[in-house]
Amino acid sequence: TLLWGIEKALTEQDLAGRHVLVTAGPTQEAMDPVRFLSNHSTGKMGYAIAARAAMRGADVTLVSGPTALDTPHGVTRVDIVSARDMYDAVTSRAPEQDFIIKAAAVGDYRPAQTADEKLKKGDGEMNIELTRNPDILAALGKDKKPGQLLCGFAMETQNLLDNAESKLRRKNCDMLVANSLRDKGAGFGTDTNVATLLFKDGHRETPPMMSKEALADLILDRLLAMSN
């Protein structure tokens, strides 16, 4: 904490007074008290953004799914489990935010039924019906307040940039960070990332592979520039 304070004192507080909400990690969608559907997000990218934003003086709220990571210094963390929890935690806090950065990998689907007791296994096959979770990014894009900036993330294994551009438009984002799971040094659990940044005005930026911390700073730089 002392070292953090010293580093912060030496860091330009260019985000002072800004309210930043970051989401991170996976969600877990329960089938029963034991089993769930989830994804490989470790939360590293979102935690890096929250940490850097706090270091640069922002008032940071981190809404996090289950991860093994420590809460970054100076960040208010809100823990959630399911996509519906995430929806509530984010939409209720959205109105007061200047930047909303949705780095979490929110489950698109949940089991249509969640059993109260552990499901006993049978001998053969089993079917689970999945239903769509509410679309948090779309809800935020629809209710965006004047001056608020919304940054989404897209991770794909194919047709990345087309899908990302379409997502940016449909969800009314100001910026979108597109990651390919297929790029070396990108994706889940790595400490580096390879991303293309897409902007509302149509331009794109593909920085070289860099640490998630450096990419976090770049994302914050671009949002700050757009907000001024």
Place this chain on the structure above:
Amino acid sequence: TLLWGIEKALTEQDLAGRHVLVTAGPTQEAMDPVRFLSNHSTGKMGYAIAARAAMRGADVTLVSGPTALDTPHGVTRVDIVSARDMYDAVTSRAPEQDFIIKAAAVGDYRPAQTADEKLKKGDGEMNIELTRNPDILAALGKDKKPGQLLCGFAMETQNLLDNAESKLRRKNCDMLVANSLRDKGAGFGTDTNVATLLFKDGHRETPPMMSKEALADLILDRLLAMSN
């Protein structure tokens, strides 16, 4: 490592020369490169057993699903992801083991198909067909070599002891540790456990709530007593 060496030097090496295989953690069953089906096991119980067995002089192999835990000192760890990986890792190492302790929460089901590319979400519902994974405990019980002891685990939310007794018999276990998810101080992620031990000769033992480390020692004590 120095402290561990000192503690080990002060610990009775009553498992010296024994080969112990422990399984721990959850498995992950892939739907596609991003999504998977898993469960809430953190691996703490199995890691505690592996750690205590190594401290008591055993030659310990820990076959572990994805966890956030450090490998205990003196333990050989083999990392796996899916139930089928676990099956291969355990059955191939089983013949040379004296005790096999199956603390992992192995997924009973996996998606019948695993997509090579991330599945694009549609607008409505989705169905996933699940298929049964191979039954590792049953395979071990069937191929048990003379003198080898097999310890299973059962976790249920209801009818715990009936289900546990049935599992002990069907799977040809020597001992079974039954946990209720409903007991305070038991279950996933806790540092304590509440368990009933069931034995092949029909007797049962319900120790008070204790740390997972103390329960690990008790499980090893009972196996050692049965083996002598």
